[in-house]
Amino acid sequence: MVANTTVETVLAELEQADTLESIQDAILTLKEHFQVQNMVYHWVDSAGEQYGYGTYPLDWAARYQEQNYIRIDPVIAGCYKRFHPVDWKKLDWSSKAVRAFRTEAIEYGIGNQGYSIPIRGPNGQFALFTVNHTCEDEEWEAFTEKNRRELILIAHYFNQKALEFEPNRAPEESQPLSPREIDAMTLLAIGYSRAQVAETLSISEHTLRVYIESARFKLGATNTTHAVARALSRGLIVV
Amino acid sequence: MVANTTVETVLAELEQADTLESIQDAILTLKEHFQVQNMVYHWVDSAGEQYGYGTYPLDWAARYQEQNYIRIDPVIAGCYKRFHPVDWKKLDWSSKAVRAFRTEAIEYGIGNQGYSIPIRGPNGQFALFTVNHTCEDEEWEAFTEKNRRELILIAHYFNQKALEFEPNRAPEESQPLSPREIDAMTLLAIGYSRAQVAETLSISEHTLRVYIESARFKLGATNTTHAVARALSRGLIVV
DNA sequence: TATATACTCCCCAGAAATAGCGAGATCGGA
DNA sequence: TCCGATCTCGCTATTTCTGGGGAGTATATA
CATH class of the missing domain: 1.10.10.10 (Winged helix-like DNA-binding domain superfamily/Winged helix DNA-binding domain)
Known part of the structure; x- marks a missing residue:
């Protein structure tokens, strides 16, 4: 590989990293590299606990959790049903509550464009990696088209690290069945x-x-x- | 990107491809590129139907299904519990039945080294992408180390194509629960x-x-x- | 050669789940 | 405004599951 040494470096570092916080460091580096407004890795563990790493404004994260927006967020719903990355434009924003939610998000500093990658692990684990920006449709399309593969890989590596350090992953070893x-x-x-x-x-x-x-x-x-x-x-x- | 134009080309073609068979074509190309003994994409749909694309000998595939080896195959069990790709060496081959199974596999033309990538989609979909070869441990380690990221991406793209053309994705199957x-x-x-x-x-x-x-x-x-x-x-x- | 594990078979009574009916209130979206 | 989906409550009879016993053979593994 010759180009994109930043991404290569970050992934290599992630492989070696031994703390969950390395995700946060990596996100900041990658945000600079891709020059986007927001970049977030986010997941809910089996106990319903939410973890987020990235650059969403803290007050928006608080508001999101407080209002339990996860229940109406079309990004969550859409990604949950899909395997491949999703451009926010292609999601279902038809409901009134959802449009209000989006308007509010933009007021809190979330860009109008978004690209989210669903990631699934063992035992029904589900996480999201999202990049977010403010720009025109064509520009965003070019961006996602160009960087899709690297973003997928990054999402994969983030999730690997998150699973590695998941708080409550008791091995729960049991006797094998005959x-x-x-x-x-x-x-x-x-x-x-x-x-x-x-x-x-x-x-x-x-x-x-x-x-x-x-x-x-x-x-x-x-x-x-x-x-x-x-x-x-x-x-x-x-x- | 400069290097590895073969992989780039195959992925780009896969993105455009409009038949499930394109997976088979892509596998043959990639097998040549990576110069491995076997390369397989394999999954079981919600109805229990098995789909396999790749280069495993047909008689082995038949034997595998006939003997219901999926139940004892440590690759399946190991990958089901993990998120990150797995080197076959690190799986549990301790049971006698499993050792017999492996010996038989080698007789049918399966290499002694393997590297399998678990992939998960919506509705609990689970698939495997495996490369397989006959060589020494060090050589295999170097191979997987070098190509891990590309293999992960390839697995992802194969699964995307498979989901796109899944035969029986009845709408009622994904009816959400209240x-x-x-x-x-x-x-x-x-x-x-x-x-x-x-x-x-x-x-x-x-x-x-x-x-x-x-x-x-x-x-x-x-x-x-x-x-x-x-x-x-x-x-x-x-x- | 022990000891353990897996596999097979049997009885009985009480607990739990299922199948077949029906009915009204609420709430969000077309 | 109406439709669909969700949430809530009720009855009776039948089928299925669970828990309490016990017992013999074969195959490993130590």
């Missing part, structure tokens, strides 16, 4: 009743019950639904 | 019984039942366990 237990959990997860599972596995329902119970015990679950949910979120079964 | 339905599903997923959920939400058990039933209906699930499993794997709830 093959039959995995079979049972998997079939239950795809909607089979006990009778159907037993028939599919060619065993008696009594035997099946032993598997479900031992799986439940291993997973520390109170009932079948709980056991299947745990097996799923621990990656022991895949549906 | 807040109360999410509450109900979430509490059930963490092991509460109906009575406990109703008490926690301060509603009658009858009302709760309506939520569970409508959630089940929206999710196309046959019972509560199934509904919770679907809500989890589609990312509608998080535990």
